[in-house]
Amino acid sequence: MIQFAQRLQQLLDYYGITASALADTINVQRSSISHLLSERNKPSLDFIMKILEVYPEVSWEWLLHGKGEFPKNVLNKDSESYPPKTSIKVPEPDLFSNTEVMSKLDEPHKKKKITKIIMCYDDQTFEVYEQ
Numbered sequence: 001m002i003q004f005a006q007r008l009q010q011l012l013d014y015y016g017i018t019a020s021a022l023a024d025t026i027n028v029q030r031s032s033i034s035h036l037l038s039e040r041n042k043p044s045l046d047f048i049m050k051i052l053e054v055y056p057e058v059s060w061e062w063l064l065h066g067k068g069e070f071p072k073n074v075l076n077k078d079s080e081s082y083p084p085k086t087s088i089k090v091p092e093p094d095l096f097s098n099t100e101v102m103s104k105l106d107e108p109h110k111k112k113k114i115t116k117i118i119m120c121y122d123d124q125t126f127e128v129y130e131q
Contacts, residue, residue, distance in 0.1 A: 002037065002066050004036065004039075004042065004043060004063075004064075005036060005037050005038070005039045006041075007062065007063060007066060007070070008033075008036055008037060009037060010070060011051070011055070011058060011063075011070070014053070014070070014071065019034060019037060019089065020033070025054055026047075026050040026051060026053075026054050027050065028047060028050065030046065041062075046058055048060065048063060048064065049097040051063060057070075057071035058070065058071065058072065063080040091103065113131075114131070115131050116128065116130050117129040117131070
């Protein structure tokens with residue numbers, strides 16, 4: 001019989017999601033998933049219920065005890081079976097590309113010209129430079 005961590009990994013592979021995406025989807029801390037996958041912790045009833053609520057193809061017997069099949073056979077009289085849920089891929093921002101930011105920073109300067117600079121000093125004096 002396979003361990004819970006292996007069944008959880010099988011669920012992640014089936015839906016094509018990461019552990020973080022699963023945590024976000026079922027509204028648990030990401031560390032919870034990590035601890036379950038590393039077999040540090042055992043799943044709580046609340047965790048199991050959240051999985052079953054979001055993923056109806058998962059059988060509670062399979063998830064808890066490894067009995068039965070995954071995905072569970074969800075048959076309708078008119079159709080063969082339901083396709084697996086597809087995960088939504090959220091594009092990650094490119095943290096190292098600043099071309100858009102730089103172009104926006106340069107934009108205001110193209111239209112405006114500096115006409116006056118006022119320098120204030122800590123001794124309560126100032127200087128004005130005008131063009």
